[in-house]
Amino acid sequence: MTTTRGSLLAGLLWTSPWWLGFLLLLAGPMALSLYISFCDYPLLQPPVLIGADNYRQLAGDPVFHNTVANTIVYAALAIPLGTVLAILLAVLLNQHVRGRAFFRACIFVPTVVPLVAAGVVWMWLLNPEYGPVNQGLRAAGQLGLPALDALPVGLESRLDWLRELLSGPLWLESPRWAMLALVLVSLWFVGSPVVIYLAGLQEIPAELYEAAELDGASALRRFRHVTLPGLSPVILFNVIIGIITAWQVFALPYVMWRTRPGPARATYFYTMYLFDNAFNYLKMGYASAMAWIQLLIILALTGLVFLVSRRMVHYRGL
Amino acid sequence: MHVRPRRIAIYVLLTVAAAAFLLPLLWMLCVSLKPTPEVLQPHFLPRAPTLVPYRDAIRSESFDFLLYARNTLIIVTLSLIGMVLSSAIAAYGFARIAFPGRGIMFTICLATMMIPFPVIMVPTYMIFKYLGWIGTFLPLWVPAWFGSAFNIFLLRQFFLGIPRELEESAMLDGCSRWGCFWRIMLPLSRPALAVVALFHVLTVWNDLLGPLIYLSHQDQFTLALGLQFLQSRSGDTPWNQLMAAATLIILPVLALFVLAQRSFIRGVATTGLKG
Numbered sequence: 001m002t003t004t005r006g007s008l009l010a011g012l013l014w015t016s017p018w019w020l021g022f023l024l025l026l027a028g029p030m031a032l033s034l035y036i037s038f039c040d041y042p043l044l045q046p047p048v049l050i051g052a053d054n055y056r057q058l059a060g061d062p063v064f065h066n067t068v069a070n071t072i073v074y075a076a077l078a079i080p081l082g083t084v085l086a087i088l089l090a091v092l093l094n095q096h097v098r099g100r101a102f103f104r105a106c107i108f109v110p111t112v113v114p115l116v117a118a119g120v121v122w123m124w125l126l127n128p129e130y131g132p133v134n135q136g137l138r139a140a141g142q143l144g145l146p147a148l149d150a151l152p153v154g155l156e157s158r159l160d161w162l163r164e165l166l167s168g169p170l171w172l173e174s175p176r177w178a179m180l181a182l183v184l185v186s187l188w189f190v191g192s193p194v195v196i197y198l199a200g201l202q203e204i205p206a207e208l209y210e211a212a213e214l215d216g217a218s219a220l221r222r223f224r225h226v227t228l229p230g231l232s233p234v235i236l237f238n239v240i241i242g243i244i245t246a247w248q249v250f251a252l253p254y255v256m257w258r259t260r261p262g263p264a265r266a267t268y269f270y271t272m273y274l275f276d277n278a279f280n281y282l283k284m285g286y287a288s289a290m291a292w293i294q295l296l297i298i299l300a301l302t303g304l305v306f307l308v309s310r311r312m313v314h315y316r317g318l
Numbered sequence: 319m320h321v322r323p324r325r326i327a328i329y330v331l332l333t334v335a336a337a338a339f340l341l342p343l344l345w346m347l348c349v350s351l352k353p354t355p356e357v358l359q360p361h362f363l364p365r366a367p368t369l370v371p372y373r374d375a376i377r378s379e380s381f382d383f384l385l386y387a388r389n390t391l392i393i394v395t396l397s398l399i400g401m402v403l404s405s406a407i408a409a410y411g412f413a414r415i416a417f418p419g420r421g422i423m424f425t426i427c428l429a430t431m432m433i434p435f436p437v438i439m440v441p442t443y444m445i446f447k448y449l450g451w452i453g454t455f456l457p458l459w460v461p462a463w464f465g466s467a468f469n470i471f472l473l474r475q476f477f478l479g480i481p482r483e484l485e486e487s488a489m490l491d492g493c494s495r496w497g498c499f500w501r502i503m504l505p506l507s508r509p510a511l512a513v514v515a516l517f518h519v520l521t522v523w524n525d526l527l528g529p530l531i532y533l534s535h536q537d538q539f540t541l542a543l544g545l546q547f548l549q550s551r552s553g554d555t556p557w558n559q560l561m562a563a564a565t566l567i568i569l570p571v572l573a574l575f576v577l578a579q580r581s582f583i584r585g586v587a588t589t590g591l592k593g
Contacts, residue, residue: 004418010495011417017404018411018427021464026430029441036441089335095328105579106336109343112575112582114524116542117564120549121346124557130358132345188342192586199587248434251526255546271436278440279531291437302432 037288047285054289064290066265067273073179074269075246078186079239086190086238087231090197091223104198108191119255122185126171134168141166172256175264182267185252193238197231204230229314236309243301247294250275270294343568350561357557371562380551381563385537386544393458393540394522400463401518402511408465409473410499414485424474430467435527443531453534458525462518469514472588476510477503513585516578523571541567 012019037054039047058064093104110118125131144166148156161176169177204226212222250271253262261268274294278287349357350371352364376383412424446457484506485498493501504511529543539547545563548555575582 007415007417008419011411011415011420014411014415014495015408015420015423017463017465018408018467018470019423021404021461022426022430025442025461025464026433026438029438029445030433032444033438033441036444092328092332092335097325097328097332101579103332103336104583107339108583108586109572109575110339112520112571113343113568114542114545114571116524116526116545116549117567118342120545120560120564121342123549124349124561125342125345130360132341132360132362135360188339191339195583195586244432244434248436250436251524254526255549258550274436274439275527275531278443284440284444287440291440295433295437298432298434 033288033291036285037292039285041284041288043282043284050285054286055293057286058289058293063265063268063273067268067270070179070266070268071247071249071270074182074249075243077179077183078246079242081183082187082190082193082242083235083238085187086193086197087235089190089194090201091227093194093198094201104195107194110188111191115251116255118185118188119252122181122188123172123256126181128168128170128173131171133171137166138168141168173263175266178257178263178266182249182253182256185256196234196238200231200234201227232309232313233315236305236313239305240302243305244298247271247298346561346564346568349558350565352558354556354558371556371558372566374559375562375566378548378555378559380555381544381548382537382539383541383544383563383566386539386541389455389538390523390540390542393455394519396455397459397462397522398515398518400459401465401469402515404463405465405469405514406473406504406507406511407499409470409477410503412470413474413477414482415495427467427470431471439527439531446532452532453538454532455538457532458522458528458540469518472514473507473510475588476507480506509581509584512578512581513588516574516581517585519574520571 036047038049038051040050040053041047089107093100093107097103113121125133128134145163148159148163148166151159164176171177171181208226208230209222212226217225248271249269253267253269254272257267261272270290271294274287274290277283277290345362348362348364351367351369353366353368353370356364356366375381412420412427442457442461443452446452449456451457451460480503484502485493488498488502489495524542525540526542526546529540530546533539533543536547545567548563549560
């Protein structure tokens with residue numbers, strides 16, 4: 001009995017940084033924000049209970065709908081593209097090549113670049129008039145555009161996006177291309193998933209590949225039936241991280257669109273609207289309601305991904 | 319013999335990928351070294367390289383590099399000590415002390431990793447405002463002294479891999495729990511502690527949202543916030559100066575990466591696999 005009590009005391013003492021932080025910086029604030037979310041609280045006056053009004057107002061707020069839709073579109077583009085690119089790069093790096101550490105470092109380097117600095121750099125790269133991206137595209141357009149003109153009219157009109165791309169789009173200033181620009185920049189940060197996938201690839205036993213090869217499986221079939229199942233837990237992990245990150249997207253669009261909220265509000269995201277409500281419009285109650293909805297959305301999406309992936313994820317040795 | 323074209327293809331693809339990831343940084347460097355009249359010209363390498371943009375970036379009144387660097391370093395140092403120490407202590411508790419309720423507490427700890435910062439941004443602001451901490455560095459480093467769920471998890475996993483016998487024999491020789499932790503666990507855990515420290519430095523160095531919310535005066539700005547501020551009024555800031563400022567902010571973390579590349583890669587790889 002005394003030893004249990006002694007161990008409880010020792011355990012609580014050692015873990016105190018965590019549980020104190022949990023109570024003071026997480027559970028307490030979350031309870032507070034739940035209460036505030038049912039209040040009208042303009043920060044300078046004390047909060048007044050107004051029931052579920054904030055939530056009701058959010059349901060009819062077109063800007064809120066807009067930011068939810070933008071965040072979903074961004075996640076739906078950035079997560080699949082990022083996953084495919086990361087797996088491709090990891091598979092390339094996993095070949096027995098010389099200088100693997102060097103190539104891996106090159107791909108990983110952007111992930112240590114501060115988002116603010118990355119935003120500034122990409123603003124320049126994507127500058128419609130002088131940026132290198134459009135210079136390259138226009139150079140390609142010199143060859144590509146005449147070829148487009150030669151296409152039959154019906155087909156050619158369906159490729160007007162390609163024509164715009166090859167003439168150098170307005171990128172950040174265009175409602176059509178702004179979101180794609182941000183997705184492009186997000187792909188520059190694909191380094192950590194690449195490293196994680198690479199480590200995952202190295203955990204797949206070589207015997208599985210040898211057996212598949214003996215059975216006459218082609219490289220593509222080996223990828224489909226050995227590599228992908230072997231990587232599936234890692235893919236699940238990265239997709240969940242991707243979802244959580246997507247709902248927090250803030251710094252890059254905040255820096256890159258000086259005239260927020262972007263062209264036709266195309267790059268106005270959930271966390272940015274939450275931030276504006278809290279710290280620019282001082283609508284603390286409204287912002288708190290948004291925070292709780294954000295948490296519920298993330299939990300629901302994560303749960304959904306877990307459920308859907310149950311049959312697809314292959315845990316070795318379980 | 320038929321293997322060769324495949325090898326060549328792999329090298330070509332890898333070289334293209336490596337170049338694509340590095341080019342943005344090289345471009346930044348080249349623009350930062352161009353004299354103003356050259357900035358809008360399309361050539362890649364500066365014809366008459368100059369350090370004037372750096373001089374302007376360091377001394378201009380809208381961007382005080384040395385002051386912002388000092389502010390950032392203060393916050394990084396104060397929060398780093400707390401983060402590493404507190405996370406290690408809590409992780410040791412979870413790894414080595416069998417106490418009632420440990421399982422459920424650790425599960426809660428893991429679950430809190432799912433909660434993103436924006437969710438608690440408003441109430442923590444209110445609490446810090448109540449404490450009178452807005453406009454000081456305190457909200458940016460004090461919370462680190464409570465550790466982070468992620469780092470506690472990472473260090474606990476590492477501690478579990480260290481054989482118990484070392485501590486048991488030390489305790490037979492009269493070593494205290496704290497002595498075991500301080501003289502046996504910590505020295506043996508240097509690689510894991512390095513990973514925690516590295517990622518923490520990066521996080522703080524790169525953080526925009528925290529400084530944006532809590533800092534109010536320009537002479538308290540961190541580098542990230544300072545660059546955002548410079549950029550937000552860049553109608554009158556030339557590109558070469560912006561790129562010089564960006565380069566100055568990136569260089570220290572880049573140097574850190576080059577020096578500690580192995581720790582970085584190992585850290586990312588293990589956190590991803592065990593998560």
